[in-house]
Amino acid sequence: MYKIYDFRCSNGHVFERMVSKGEAVSRCDCGSDATKMLSAPKCVLDGHSGDFPGRHMKWVREHEEAGRKPKSP
DSSP states (O other): OEEEEEEEETTOOEEEEEEETTOOEEEOTTSSEEEEOOOOOOOOOOTTSSSSHHHHHHHHHHHHHHHHSOOOO
C-alpha cells in the first residue's frame, strides 16, 4: 500500500513522495538521501464554516462582550 509522506534531505529540501509504508528513505532531486519526517496533520476546525453554527455564534457573542468590558488596571 502506498501513501504520501514528507521527506527532508541533508541539504534541507522538504518534499512529498508517494512510497510504500515501510520505506523510510527516498532520493531527493538534488541527489542526496532524504528521510521521512513527522508532519502536522492537515485538518482545520473552522467555527464559521457552517458545520457548527451554534458554536460560532457563541464565540462571536463572547468576543463582543469581552471587547465591551472595561480593562482592569
